[in-house]
Amino acid sequence: MNDRIQEKLSILADAAKYDVSCSSSGSKRKNDSKGLGNASNGICHTYTADGRCVSLLKILLTNHCIYDCAYCVSRKSNDIKRAAFTVQEVVDLTINFYRRNYIEGLFLSSGIFSNADYTMERLVRIAKKLRLEENFNGYIHLKSIPGASDELLAEAGLYADRLSMNIEMPTETSLKLLAPDKKREDMIKPMTFVKNAIIANRGEKQLRVKKPLFVPAGQSTQMVIGATPESDWQILKLSDGFYKHFNLKRVYYSGYVPISNDNRLPAFGTPVPMVRENRLYQADWLMRFYGYGVDEIVSADDPFLDMQIDPKLNWALKNLHQFPVDINKADLSIIKRIPGIGLQSAYKIFEARKFTRLTWDHLKKFNIAANRAQYFVNLKIDDWLRKDYSPQQIKNFILSAGNSKFASNHSPQLSLF
């Protein structure tokens, strides 16, 4: 019996690991009832050997699936071991892992068995049992199943902290090619429903009626990167639309890990496009926290992110006329745009300059990346010297002074097959 549960866990954790999201933050579920757990700030309890955060027990309820999506290990035509948890098994694993402080909660997804609603109903049943019978207030992330009914999503929202629906492919064309059983509208419709339900719930709260939480940590989505030929511009445009029109909390980018011989996909042995994935996250951060518009980062004319340098530095080099920035006077919004100065150091500069005229020595103590920042602030390099530097020269100076965090064995781009 114990061996069986261990085997199931191995199979169903292995099948779930390509879902990137492991966030457990953004909720505000309290442990008011003297029960078990709370969900607040997000904690990574450990990290895998590849450096990804492990916050949640991330498993599939089953890897049986009626669909045949080319990029997915659990696709119908793939000859792999199949397994399914019972409701009680998932509950016991969650509670016992949680009590030992291994996890922040549960991220439950599933292959599609029978049909969308049948699958969704099982996921909801587990969340409900954890909340109502086990008095569990830890974090629960449920997958919205494409095509699930509004009624089930409404119920899921009462028990889950986060719901996510993976858009899978950046364009509908790619989705049609690789996941012929899935339709984009089946994904958009549930996302729209959940978005509106969250807004409605928030509205009712303002009326001071005591309402239960509804998806307090919001919605997220994920797309596979590098399996299909979309540009970064197409990808980031889509993300931008999700943030603006669907109020998504996060868009995740999952560099394609070759798992199939399918000739529609990069072959086995093709390196995972980890640098590109990292650059997309950097761009995503610039949009969400630094006030950059998507069109400032990539455009139709210049649709790919630079793999050698990060998008913030890239923007600065293309807009050298905005620099050097006067650290002692400039708006906080432009200080945040200086390469090598992050949000924390920008804040320290902003506060400290109220007391003193800041010098380069002050800046160095604020943990800035001096190697990059020196070319963009007014303190370090003489203006007459700076005038002679071209963007390409600055780029070369910075590249030769720093050592890239990426080992050369990671391919920057998808190698073509």
Place this chain on the structure above:
Amino acid sequence: MQTILYDGSYGEFLCAVFDVYDYKFVQVDVCTKDRFKGNIFDKVHHVHFNKEHSDRVLKGLKQKVSAETLFDIYRAFLSEVEGIENTLLRFIQYIYSNKNSVEKDFSHPAVIAIADTVKKVRREKHRMEAFIRFQKTKDGMFYAIIEPDYNVLPLIIRHFKNRYADQRWIIYDTRRKFGIHYDGTNCSEITIDFPAANIEVNKDETPLDEQEELYQKLWQSYFKSINIEARKNTKLHLQHVPRRYWRYLTEKQVML
């Protein structure tokens, strides 16, 4: 140089600050009795705890700084970094000496030094909230051993009390030889010589719950399954989970 010796507690440290003003000491070195190496040329002053004095220091600070900064002073103190008392003293003197609020003047050496220390302490606190692994004993107690770089146990009590409100637990700091025991209602400090201070050695003697081994095994197997070999990145892994924490991480022990 005027040396001021105190017992290492926060209360006595605040009294030391009081004494600096009371005795008009200049050029001081505040140091714990344990760390004091002794120098015959130094004048030594011994602090005696006086609640009225420590309260007056706190009250004075409250009028000058935000609640967050007041707590930051305590956080930085818990770092136990050598010389932190002197940095804190300079920080407090800078605050007292100014009419206006200077707590955010990061151009001042003491302010930035405290900000940096606080950052380290908060990271260690967060790491403990993440890396603590409870083991369940036969009588239903969940216990964990820690050896944090800084004295963060006082900072994590609330988190664990809120989270594990319905289970009894003990978290024990073997480096500083004290622990916190939660009995289902209240937390209290314990200083017993905890028998499981070395979990590897005492595994056979610790009366564990009969399911404990199963769940440790399941967690190890989960940890193994979620790795993606094609993405291996040891440098990043070590950055997030430095080796010194491995000793108490269930997933880093030899597979059961």
